[in-house]
Each structure stands twice: as structure tokens, then as C-alpha cells.
Amino acid sequence: MKWDGYGQLKPTGPATHRRSEGFTKLCPFSPESANEDQIAAARFPDAPHRDARLGRHISCHVGAASEPPFRKRGSSGGMVTWVAAELMGRGHIDGVLHVHPGEPGQPFFGYRISRSQEDLLAGARSRYHPVHLAEVLDQVRATPGRYAVVGIPCFIKAVHLARAQDPVLAERITHMLGLFCGHMKSARFVESFAWQLGADPDRVRAVEYRLKDANRPANWYTAHLTLDDGATVQNEWFHLADGDWGAGYFQNSACDFCDDVVAETADVSFGDAWVEPYSSDGRGTNVVVVRAPLIQRLIDEGVAQGRLDLHPVDADFVADTQAAGFRQRREGLAYRLTWTRRGIRPVKRVAADATGIGWRRKLVYRTRAAISRNSHRMARLASLTGRPGSYLGWARRAYVVYEGLTYHRGRLAPLFDRVERMMQRGGPER
Ligand SMILES: Cc1cc2nc3c(=O)[nH]c(=O)nc-3n(C[C@H](O)[C@H](O)[C@H](O)COP(=O)(O)OP(=O)(O)OC[C@H]3O[C@@H](n4cnc5c(N)ncnc54)[C@H](O)[C@@H]3O)c2cc1C
Incomplete structure (x- = not known):
């Protein structure tokens, strides 16, 4: 490997x-x-x-x-x-x-x-x-x-x-x-933690993805890095540009x-x-x-x-x-299997099927797949060029689309909600 x-x-x-x-x-x-x-x-x-x-x-x-x-x-x-x-x-x-x-x-x-x-x-x-x-x-x-x-x-x-x-x-x-x-996740997720916690990625010596704290909800994950001089930095995932697990970064x-x-x-x-x-x-x-x-x-x-x-x-x-x-x-995999792709055809226990999946849900799956794919490329480019801001800016913009579609929240939510109402008034989805 x-x-x-x-x-x-x-x-x-x-x-x-x-x-x-x-x-x-x-x-x-x-x-x-x-x-x-x-x-x-x-x-x-x-x-x-x-x-x-x-x-x-x-x-x-x-x-x-x-x-x-x-x-x-x-x-x-x-x-x-x-x-x-x-x-x-x-x-x-x-x-x-x-x-x-x-x-x-x-x-x-x-x-x-x-x-x-x-x-x-x-x-x-x-x-x-x-x-x-x-x-x-x-x-x-x-x-x-x-x-x-x-x-x-x-x-x-x-x-x-x-x-x-x-x-x-x-x-x-x-x-x-x-x-x-x-x-x-990929190893670059750690690099992204370092960028966002104000640390030099080369100085990170130890990583904790979920710092345990009995006094805080279990699902408030905290990323924690130990640096080469023993100093530590930490922040909760939900403050990070790519900290929503469901959005699929990396x-x-x-x-x-x-x-x-x-x-x-x-x-x-x-x-x-x-x-x-x-x-x-x-x-x-x-x-x-x-x-x-x-x-x-x-x-x-x-x-x-x-x-x-x-x-x-x-x-x-x-x-x-x-x-x-x-x-x-299940639903997401059935939908992804309908996408045309080159190379090996996966054989899964779920059949390819897009019926009954609304346009908004389809867009959620499309956006998540695009975030996963592009997070690798954008973070690599940011690392090679020494410009973490280019990845982080992209990650935040992508998240505006994802959270508007998925959670009906953020800047784009009113637009998606309006389209959804129009589609519902217009009868069954096409
Ligand atoms: C990549 C990943 C994704 C996960 N996704 C989910 C999820 O979507 N939903 C959910 O409920 N739980 C998920 N889990 C499991 C969850 O994080 C806990 O590991 C699980 O609940 C066990 O907790 P515990 O306190 O009993 O384990 P612990 O007592 O903390 O023991 C964890 C054990 O897992 C081993 N381990 C840690 N990371 C890995 C790894 N990458 N590969 C193999 N072994 C490892 C450790 O060495 C240790 O032996 C995921 C775990 C991983 C590694």
C-alpha cells in the first residue's frame, strides 16, 4: 500500500x-x-x-x-x-x-x-x-x-x-x-485541521479526532493537535469549514x-x-x-x-x-449507481435506481459527491502552492450550497426552498 x-x-x-x-x-x-x-x-x-x-x-x-x-x-x-x-x-x-x-x-x-x-x-x-x-x-x-x-x-x-x-x-x-x-477520510484532513487551528502542518506530531469531554455532548467532536514543542491546539468540528461529517469532505x-x-x-x-x-x-x-x-x-x-x-x-x-x-x-447508492462512469462497474446488493428520489435529494447526493471529489484536489493544490486560503475559501463556498440543500439553512436556502415550492405547485416532479 x-x-x-x-x-x-x-x-x-x-x-x-x-x-x-x-x-x-x-x-x-x-x-x-x-x-x-x-x-x-x-x-x-x-x-x-x-x-x-x-x-x-x-x-x-x-x-x-x-x-x-x-x-x-x-x-x-x-x-x-x-x-x-x-x-x-x-x-x-x-x-x-x-x-x-x-x-x-x-x-x-x-x-x-x-x-x-x-x-x-x-x-x-x-x-x-x-x-x-x-x-x-x-x-x-x-x-x-x-x-x-x-x-x-x-x-x-x-x-x-x-x-x-x-x-x-x-x-x-x-x-x-x-x-x-x-x-x-484522507490524511489531508489533518493538514486542514492544522491550517484552521493556526498550526504549521509539518509541526503536528499527534492527532485526536474526538477529544473526549464528559461535560459536552458526545456528538460535538473536537479536533486536537499536539505540536513538536508539546503545545496543543484544538477546536470543535462545527467551527471548521469542512467539519460537517455528512458533507463528505476528504x-x-x-x-x-x-x-x-x-x-x-x-x-x-x-x-x-x-x-x-x-x-x-x-x-x-x-x-x-x-x-x-x-x-x-x-x-x-x-x-x-x-x-x-x-x-x-x-x-x-x-x-x-x-x-x-x-x-x-441505500437510496444514495442506488442513485449513484445510475450515474454513467468509466472503468470497473461496481456490483452491489443495492440495485441502480433513481425513481422516487426528489430533485433536492438528488442534488444533495450530487453536491456531496462533488465535495468529496474536489476537496482532495483543492487541498492538494492549496498545499502545493502554500495557499491554504484557496482550499478553505472553496470549502466554505461549497458548504453554503450543501447546507442550503440539506438543512434548509444559510444564504442559498431561500432560493432552494422557492424552487421546491414551485416544483410542488407544478405537480409531480419530472
Ligand atoms: C473511519 C471510521 C468511521 C466511523 N463511522 C461511524 C459512523 O458513521 N457511525 C458510528 O456510529 N460509528 C462510526 N465509527 C465507529 C466509532 O467511531 C467508534 O469507533 C465505535 O463507536 C466504537 O467506540 P468504542 O468507544 O467502543 O471504541 P474504543 O474502545 O475507543 O476502541 C476503538 C477501537 O477501534 C480501533 N480503531 C480506531 N480507528 C480505526 C480504524 N480506522 N480502523 C480500524 N480500527 C480502528 C482502535 O484501535 C480501537 O481498538 C467509525 C469509525 C471509524 C474508524
Whole structure:
């Protein structure tokens, strides 16, 4: 995996040729690889497929780890680290592949293998930053043992696909812990933080995407940078030109063709409970979807012992916490698949379909895609020319269009609202 000029990781080398059979069956976005339903059916044959949004599962929960220090150290309710530590503590695994801050001189974040609870806690928190599995998978191949992997949906799927080709990985990677995912950002998002927080990007040594503060709503994300002299700068995302997650700044283009919000192929998946009263609780609250019987047992025992504060919920509850993600990956994906494009034709579980989507909603999807695409180009240009203002000015102007369309807010909202009223008076949309 190599960095490109946009701060994205790309597979390179002869093995990644489009016609290499190994690669076409390994890449999670390849039209020729198994899809999430097929992988989940093989792994969880006894878990009912009750809901097309969450995939196969046996239970859903909302809550957090009450056993200290997991919730305090986690981005959300600390459940990912709790389950990983529990698997290790009970001897089910020897190590966990997950994402840690990088060493000095390395990228800000990278996959590492943790072998103790202390190590696991050092890697807690969400990193919206490109990472890759290549080195840790080599370490797994080289070192016998049983391992769990933590990853966003496409990474968990990629590990399943790699296991199908590599018996050593199949034997050693025994547990999969999934993270819900809205999309992945490029590394340039950090550069943009630095520009907006008045710091020189070259002096940034550590990044926190979601500084935790129990006294502030969980969904008020705060970006926090540590500089080379130990000084820190921080600001809330909603003060940033590109801080609205839904607008898609710096989104990886592959995410436009993803149909898995909740890591449907993972033994258990974790997200944030983005509904009230949980979104306002700064301590962080998870939603958890369980697919594997062993994880169900660990959770049941954790609840019975008072180490977990979890309550059962239904699939609708979980899906409601990710309403925007499901819109983008169902209706939005169906619409994007109707767009003519060159190159590989994605094969998704969602069919291409634009019927029933109003003009305004279509424009939201178009604007979001344009913001994602152009944010990479504009930020790169700004960086090369040393003129961050050119990116930030563009980002703010693009946001005026996005917020007018999406939230009926800002300078352009009256115009869009007027057009909408005219369209409604004029009968059905054309
Ligand atoms: C790119 C990305 C997008 C996300 N989008 C959504 C979303 O739309 N909706 C939602 O509800 N939740 C989303 N999440 C998940 C959410 O941010 C939390 O990670 C999740 O709720 C678990 O919280 P926790 O407190 O239980 O985890 P913690 O106890 O803090 O543990 C988090 C674990 O995840 C690992 N990790 C962090 N970043 C990565 C990464 N990039 N790749 C692999 N492992 C990683 C850490 O090393 C750690 O082991 C996203 C996460 C990522 C990384």
C-alpha cells in the first residue's frame, strides 16, 4: 500500500493488476469478490437474517462498559476495547490487530498488534485516517497464535477474503470486531485541521479526532493537535469549514460504492448511539450488534456481573442511530449507481435506481459527491502552492450550497426552498 498525492493509500505492484485473479477476489470493492451476505451466511449460519440493514445478527444493545477505565478511554462507550480485552483475558486470543498512534517519523496512525490490556487501551479511540493491514498480516503469518482484528466494514470484509486465500490467516485470525462506518477520510484532513487551528502542518506530531469531554455532548467532536514543542491546539468540528461529517469532505472515493454501514461480516459490531438522550451524553454510548455466540456469552456475563451497562434494543433502534449513513448507502447508492462512469462497474446488493428520489435529494447526493471529489484536489493544490486560503475559501463556498440543500439553512436556502415550492405547485416532479 502506497500513499498517493491526495493522502490516500493505494494498492500497488503486479499482484494488484485488475486481471490478477487473487486480487479481484481479495479487494473488498471488487465486483468479483464474495459479497457481505455470502460471507455472513457462511460465518453465521445460525444467526437469523432479520433485517437487511444490519444483516445477520442474534442481538442488539445500547449502552457502555461500566468497568473502568474502558468508557473513559474509548471514543464512545469503550465497548470495542472491553470485548477485545475480555477475549484476551479469557485466553481466546493472543493478540489484537487494531490501530495505534504512529511512532515518530511514521504516519499518524497504523495497525499494530496488542498483546496486553494496557496496549489495547493505548490504541483505543477512533482514527478517521487511512491505515493498512499489510504489515500486521505479515506478522500474523510469521507468528503462530490466535488473533482478533478490529476494523471498519471494508477491512473486516478484506480479512475474510484474505482468509479464503490464505490458510494460515484463516487458522490464526479467529475473531472479527467491526466498527460502524460513515466513510473514511484522507490524511489531508489533518493538514486542514492544522491550517484552521493556526498550526504549521509539518509541526503536528499527534492527532485526536474526538477529544473526549464528559461535560459536552458526545456528538460535538473536537479536533486536537499536539505540536513538536508539546503545545496543543484544538477546536470543535462545527467551527471548521469542512467539519460537517455528512458533507463528505476528504471522503475516500470507494466509500461512494459501499453498502455495508454496520460491518455485517464481523462477529460483533460497534457504533455510536446517535439518538437522544445518548448523543448529548459526553461519556459516550455504544450500539452493539452481536452475531457470534461466544461474544453473546461474554456480553451476557459482563452484564450479569455489572461490568457492562447494556440494554437490549431492536434493529430499528440501531438503524435509527445511523439514519444518515443508511440514506447515503441505500437510496444514495442506488442513485449513484445510475450515474454513467468509466472503468470497473461496481456490483452491489443495492440495485441502480433513481425513481422516487426528489430533485433536492438528488442534488444533495450530487453536491456531496462533488465535495468529496474536489476537496482532495483543492487541498492538494492549496498545499502545493502554500495557499491554504484557496482550499478553505472553496470549502466554505461549497458548504453554503450543501447546507442550503440539506438543512434548509444559510444564504442559498431561500432560493432552494422557492424552487421546491414551485416544483410542488407544478405537480409531480419530472
Ligand atoms: C473511519 C471510521 C468511521 C466511523 N463511522 C461511524 C459512523 O458513521 N457511525 C458510528 O456510529 N460509528 C462510526 N465509527 C465507529 C466509532 O467511531 C467508534 O469507533 C465505535 O463507536 C466504537 O467506540 P468504542 O468507544 O467502543 O471504541 P474504543 O474502545 O475507543 O476502541 C476503538 C477501537 O477501534 C480501533 N480503531 C480506531 N480507528 C480505526 C480504524 N480506522 N480502523 C480500524 N480500527 C480502528 C482502535 O484501535 C480501537 O481498538 C467509525 C469509525 C471509524 C474508524
